[in-house]
Amino acid sequence: MDYLSHPKNSVNALLSLVLAVAISACSSTQSSTPLVPASNQAYDYEPYQYIDVSCKEQAIDMDNFAQRSGQTAQYLASAKAMLRCVDGIQFSKRHPDADQALRLMALSVMNFIKGGDIDAANIALSKARNKFPDKDLYFADYSSFFDTATALLNQQNLSPHQLTALNIPANLRTEIERNQYWLSH
Numbered sequence: 004m005d006y007l008s009h010p011k012n013s014v015n016a017l018l019s020l021v022l023a024v025a026i027s028a029c030s031s032t033q034s035s036t037p038l039v040p041a042s043n044q045a046y047d048y049e050p051y052q053y054i055d056v057s058c059k060e061q062a063i064d065m066d067n068f069a070q071r072s073g074q075t076a077q078y079l080a081s082a083k084a085m086l087r088c089v090d091g092i093q094f095s096k097r098h099p100d101a102d103q104a105l106r107l108m109a110l111s112v113m114n115f116i117k118g119g120d121i122d123a124a125n126i127a128l129s130k131a132r133n134k135f136p137d138k139d140l141y142f143a144d145y146s147s148f149f150d151t152a153t154a155l156l157n158q159q160n161l162s163p164h165q166l167t168a169l170n171i172p173a174n175l176r177t178e179i180e181r182n183q184y185w186l187s188h
Contacts (some may be wrong), residue, residue, distance in 0.1 A: 054100045058088040059107065066110060075118045082114035086127060094134055105135050109148050116155055128152050146172045154179060
């Protein structure tokens with residue numbers, strides 16, 4: 004009687020053959036063409052740390068509540084929450100969340116102003132400038148966020164020439180000039 008003619012031996016031989024084929028298929032072989040480019044210059048890959056969506060949504064909800072209630076404490080709480088959402092994250096020019104982060108930081112500056120914490124507003128403005136030195140936001144009238152915040156926070160220290168050079172709304176410029184006039188006369 005032949006070895007393979009017995010049914011049990013045939014099954015064992017077939018099973019051994021299938022396992023050998025499966026194991027050989029799993030073995031690694033080196034490809035002649037590299038799968039990853041030798042240089043990282045082609046892809047400029049940068050691992051990003053993203054803004055936590057739930058943090059951002061909660062901060063925006065807090066801002067909406069502050070606007071409805073008009074309470075200074077709510078403005079301050081929402082401003083702090085917005086800064087926490089972007090704290091510790093580095094935003095390069097190509098970071099996908101950079102625009103969101105700048106908007107959150109700008110809104111936090113404005114909320115600190117509305118809440119009456121001018122020192123915190125100045126610190127938040129400085130952080131925003133440092134994180135985004137080449138960016139700005141523009142209001143519906145095309146005035147600059149950074150210039151407007153600077154005018155609001157440093158109006159006593161601005162000369163008439165400096166005030167003229169800022170891209171701020173005309174009514175804000177007029178109000179600051181009026182305020183400066185009455186403070187000096």
